[in-house]
Amino acid sequence: MKVKIHRLFEYLLETTEAAPEAIVGFSLSQSPVLGDFLADLDPALPLDWNNRDFRGLPELRDHVLAQAGLAGVCTPSDVLITAGAAEANYLTIMQLLQPGDEIVLETPGWPQAEVLAKAIGASIVKVVRRETDGWQLPLDHLRDAVTARTRMIFLSNPNNPTGQVLDRPALEEIVRIADRVGAWLLVDEVYAGLEWKGARAPSVAGLYARGITTGSVSKALGLQGLRTGWLISPDPGLVKDAVILRENSSEIMNIMGEVIAEIALRPDRLAPAMERARHDGAANLARMDAWVTAQPNLSWVRPAAGLIGLGRLPDGIDSDAFARRLLAEPYRTFLLPGSAYDEPQHIRLGVGGGAGVNLDKGLSRLAQALADWPA
Template structure:
């Protein structure tokens, strides 16, 4: 089986450790275990004392039920048996698509998005049609175009809400429109929701799994809960046929998640309201910093993100995005992700939910770097 190079992960693998100012990071500023236990109001000593007496067997095969009970509270219609834990959201995306997609199946995916959503189906021999999200349409799916992309052979429609890398949040009316399109042809609607709840406004963010009987969603502890080190994600669906297939395939590549990972995730999920309050404050304050910076920089523009931790910054420099980001890193220590990783050019993905001072310093150095490029070049766009 051949699969395309995972461009964004390859870029991060090669460059993340070189950065002094990592404003490519997509998680909300990660917490320590000490901070986690403080937020949860739990004794770290008691937790680890009890854990140290447990035999290190496999974890719960279908996932820690205490953890899954807390995860279910993130949705309106999901119960414990509608959730299966996975090795991160990457493992969840792979498992779900591996379980559902067969050669010659018709699949629709939005782009730009996380590359798994189209490269994995392609690797299994699916016929993937790409629904291009555009800056002019604020990176929201065009329902009229989507209708022309589907038919009775469409097996899965893949979306990402909130969107990575753009930070676009699909309005509820549009989301319901996508559901109706999927329902009209009997397709699964698969949605990567790992940035859900990191919105710029208060209110309940609707989930595909609550809106559609064939909805399948993915979440994780990494982005929203600042615990990427746990490598713990999940798939949620009310559809019994999809869940049976997922469980069948999961036996081949997962068996169970780590006992320690799930125990710590359960502590975090018990304190989800406090963690979400902390992280909502970070993304709102940091986006205000980024927004003010963009407004005052003559060579930059963007579609202001509505949710999540990332945005696509467009820059008026006539240089391929990978060359731009490599030069920026080498000369300033600032790490961004090239737009080419998402099949976009003259832009790059920024992650603005990092430490506030790191964001400010990284942006300052980015602005000065572009000023030097412009002043030394006779070919700005």
């Protein structure tokens, strides 16, 4: 099995040393600093693994269930702490999919599942979210795509990269679609909690015996560098299989990541952190929406949740060429081309990152680059 690079990661690798002066499209909240946690850290903490449970610190797993609304629905034994949501997705897909199995994916969507499915030799069926439909997931198309051959359905909710949300009735219908053929339903929830209208959708691990929820502290809390995430599943066999595979990859968790994540998810810290993230994200989203509205020939479907969305470029502008031009002098501004999500006529617009990303400067330079683009 050989994992081939996806365009999203390829572009990030190619531009790592570019040193932009502004970023438009930052995908996580402003990151805290280590000093914010020092008062709660024990200087005598051994820098070994947690010495208590291979699934992760018990109190951290309790917090994971609480923030997902699954306390009393799932148990701590249903939770495995992982190196981010990416590892949680990896462990799940690698243990459940075999060559020749069928996986149903959404597009645009988080590309990790497609990359792994191709490497495994699985058959891929895509359900298309269309901009003309507000990027909503067409449940009738999903229903037609899922057959007796379907082993897994992979979705993100809120959707990465469009920011659209599947509510409870939609999720319950998707569960019925999956259950009809006994398919696993894996839902990546890294942006959950950053809904701009309405309540957070329920986590699928609490709705379906083959439901798997993955998430992390990376996006809403800005703690990407901790590399701390989780998978939640009521199926004990799946969780054990994930532990076995992790034993042969990362083996054990990063103790500092576990400890700081546990502090960050304590209720008395989580609530104000999420409130700040929602306040800052909503303010930046309003600025972004006003800016997009003011641009001739640029449009987007405003995200209903999360920190990113897709902006449609004027006709005739390729997203890769435009992103590279924007990164060069005199603009020195980074954004991710829509080709990273199989949408080459779009660019990823984001409202995360705080003051350090210089969003206003980036938007000004982005507007200038659009105006300067050859007709």
